[in-house]
Amino acid sequence: MSSESKEQERSAEKKQANENFGFIKQEFEEKKWNSRQKKRLLIILGVFLLAILFGIIASISYKATDYILTNIMEDNQREDVKFPNQTVPGTAVGDSGDGDNTTVDPTILEQYSQLLQGIWQMADELAPGIVTITAVKEDYDAIFEEATEVSTNLTGIILADNQLEYLILVNYTDLLAAEAEILYATFCNAAVSKAEVLAVNEELDLAVVRASHKDFTEAQMQGIRVIAVGDSSKLSPGALVVAVGSPTGRHLSVDAGMVSSVGETVYITDSSVSLIATNMYGYEKGFGILVNSSGEMVGVLTRKFAGDQEILQAYSVNELNPILQYMVNGKQPNYFGVLFEELPAAVLEEASIENGILITEVKEDSPAYRQGFRRGDLITKVGENDIYFASQFFTVLNNYLVDQEVRVTFYRNGREMSKSIVIQQGK
Numbered sequence: 001m002s003s004e005s006k007e008q009e010r011s012a013e014k015k016q017a018n019e020n021f022g023f024i025k026q027e028f029e030e031k032k033w034n035s036r037q038k039k040r041l042l043i044i045l046g047v048f049l050l051a052i053l054f055g056i057i058a059s060i061s062y063k064a065t066d067y068i069l070t071n072i073m074e075d076n077q078r079e080d081v082k083f084p085n086q087t088v089p090g091t092a093v094g095d096s097g098d099g100d101n102t103t104v105d106p107t108i109l110e111q112y113s114q115l116l117q118g119i120w121q122m123a124d125e126l127a128p129g130i131v132t133i134t135a136v137k138e139d140y141d142a143i144f145e146e147a148t149e150v151s152t153n154l155t156g157i158i159l160a161d162n163q164l165e166y167l168i169l170v171n172y173t174d175l176l177a178a179e180a181e182i183l184y185a186t187f188c189n190a191a192v193s194k195a196e197v198l199a200v201n202e203e204l205d206l207a208v209v210r211a212s213h214k215d216f217t218e219a220q221m222q223g224i225r226v227i228a229v230g231d232s233s234k235l236s237p238g239a240l241v242v243a244v245g246s247p248t249g250r251h252l253s254v255d256a257g258m259v260s261s262v263g264e265t266v267y268i269t270d271s272s273v274s275l276i277a278t279n280m281y282g283y284e285k286g287f288g289i290l291v292n293s294s295g296e297m298v299g300v301l302t303r304k305f306a307g308d309q310e311i312l313q314a315y316s317v318n319e320l321n322p323i324l325q326y327m328v329n330g331k332q333p334n335y336f337g338v339l340f341e342e343l344p345a346a347v348l349e350e351a352s353i354e355n356g357i358l359i360t361e362v363k364e365d366s367p368a369y370r371q372g373f374r375r376g377d378l379i380t381k382v383g384e385n386d387i388y389f390a391s392q393f394f395t396v397l398n399n400y401l402v403d404q405e406v407r408v409t410f411y412r413n414g415r416e417m418s419k420s421i422v423i424q425q426g427k
Helices: 003-031 035-073 106-129 172-178 218-222 317-328 345-350 390-397
Strands: 130-141 146-161 165-171 182-186 192-201 206-212 240-246 253-268 271-281 287-291 297-302 311-316 338-342 357-362 378-382 405-412 415-422
Touching: 106 130, 106 240, 106 253, 130 165, 130 172, 146 172, 146 240, 146 287, 146 317, 165 172, 165 192, 172 192, 172 206, 182 206, 192 317, 206 317, 240 271, 240 297, 253 311, 253 338, 271 297, 271 317, 271 390, 297 317, 311 317, 317 390, 338 390, 378 390
Parallel strands: none
Antiparallel strands: 130 146, 130 182, 146 165, 165 206, 182 192, 192 206, 240 253, 240 287, 253 271, 271 311, 287 297, 297 311, 338 357, 357 378, 378 405, 405 415
């Protein structure tokens, strides 16, 4: 084959190859960036770099301007702040380190420590007068068809010992909620005795439980104490008081504070009780007693009359004791059947009456109801005793014997009247 023929053959083959694989070449050529795209990329990079440069320049300019304005052109130069009497490392609290007089008296912390120690000691000494009342009831499980015992623990305060049994004060609402079938009293020395409810006062939300100590040894009885009673009339706002029992809702808890107010009165049937308010928080399940600085009971904690006030309150023992005396003896006081209100002296003076208490409610089927006493009557005298307070009326009423006749003097519509009543005992 001639060289010319070979050359023509190679040209034909090359042409055929270009026709078969030309699309690959075309694809690669399409993916190559053209000059216009490269130009756009360079413009974007340039703008980005310029933005960074301007940001750096702006930051430097701001700091330089702020420095000039605050440190060169400002009239009043800023000074470093120094706190006085800073403690030097290695010196005691309150010591300035330079020989100056101390600004904090170290004895304050010592006094506070002694106060806390005294509260702890007082609570420890009162612990033998606090009892755990365990209320046990039987609960039937319908699923497993078996009965189980459920127990609830309450806090009790030993009020008295009649030589046969201890008389223990508990909260009536908590006792009622426990639905007890059996009661046990566990004392501070782990001595346990069966107990039973002796008396209740629903208006005051209190109950008395008695626990026999006939099975106790002499040593066990020596470790149990009756809480001493103090004089609540000596309390005034600001007086230190300690709450023991379960004031926080936990058994054998303690809280301390001061009396914030005294003198508020709550009225119950035929009597009244003063409230002692404190600056302590009142817990929903709190119960116990309030004691003075001598460790004497001056109040019984109550949450019944607190309302929306979340403060710890207590019944004043001076007015409560006559009622408790009947409860611990398992007796009912004499019954008249009214609620009272004590009037301000100015109101009595305007009515030309020296003393008296106003009837605000008459209980149905009570001696007062049957004798015709009404709401609005102002009782001034029972027998020969002038009446000034509702709690005094209770005391005077209970000085008479059951079935004894006594004359009650009162005012109705500005007119003085009197009626004879026969003393009856409550049910």
